[in-house]
Amino acid sequence: MRSFLPSQVPWGRPVVADIPLPPFATGAERQRFTRMLQLHVAMVDDGPSLAAKTLAAALTTRGAPSSQLTTLELEVALATFFPAPWTPAALAEALAQVHRHAPRALSEGRWDWDFDPVFTATPGERHGWEIERNERGTTGTETLEADGDLVILWMDHFREHHPFPYAWRVDEAEARALAAAAKATREAHAADAALPYLANWRREHGAYLDEPG
Template identity: 60%
Template sequence: MSNPDASVPWGRPVVDTIPLPPFATPDEHVRFTRALQLHVALVDDGGPSLAAKVLSETLARQGQGPDLSPLELTVALATFFPAPWTPAALAAVLAARERFGPRELEGVWNWEFDPDFTAVPRAGGGWEVERHERGSRRPWASLEHEGDLVLMWMDHYRTTSAYPYGWRADEGAGEALAESARAVRLAHAADAAKPYLANWRAERERFLEDGQA
């Protein structure tokens, strides 16, 4: 890919057995959520981190209807969840949330607004992406893989600067929370030392090693 961004896992494989929304049955939704929970746990390199554990518990409470909850979609985008999204499938999900979500016309995709982007299929696979801003047009990226367009959309529509990351905390707020945070970190470290999480760490490493190409 030209204009690569190393924070996007270009070319990462998909898992064809993960159901896509809209789900035909509650069981399909459960299978999606369980796969998302496991994906989050595998990409987390903590012992596990407290945030990953809390997120897994919250995902389990999102319901079993035909559509993704806002949280499920947010987590799927942020973690580049490898469900077998096609551009059309992900665009349909984003349409319910994004005012300027991807739109397709005769095989060409356009998304966002000022700047907006256009993706044209390349001969032999992949996409040529242009960026348009205030009347200007320029090449933006050459995507080598068909699925890289999905990954680009995940990158464009995920939240990358939620508070407090990249923000200046309110005066004194961090200091006020620090003592409690230290206590919770110690408690979490004690929990992480328990056998059930030691077993998970070993299982996580086995999954990651056995799944290497």
């Protein structure tokens, strides 16, 4: 059986230890999580693209702060592998708010998730995890080196992999109907992207990413 572990994920990526995790005890903790998520979205973007700017705007906190994540914040955190210091238990709790088949704690520190196939994570003898995939009696086993890799596995497993329209068959008439408006919006964004505030961001963004480590 071929490996069932995903290859296009940032295994072993570092975490930022002082990002607060939900449930947030204070408004300041809640604001820091959201602001760091907005910054992370900008850091992983090549642009600044209009999509990233729109997403940053959508993530802006409005109204009374909640101790829990919004669905949007969780989906963005998963899709961008947001480097908050998630433990498996903390991420499982957040996932349980919106995913029906989120990881469930079992006895002896084990976890299972999904239903067809079913996955089970068993703590290793010294560290890491043994992951079993069981699909209607056909099983396979893989090893993860650390808790952080189990977090990465869950982030990849529970994110939306193919949102519309990517990897979908798009209605040609609908795409053509939107084309003129899309071109006008692209031109407006290009003019905005040439302004000093975004030129400054591109310079700073490049400097941050060029720093070692």
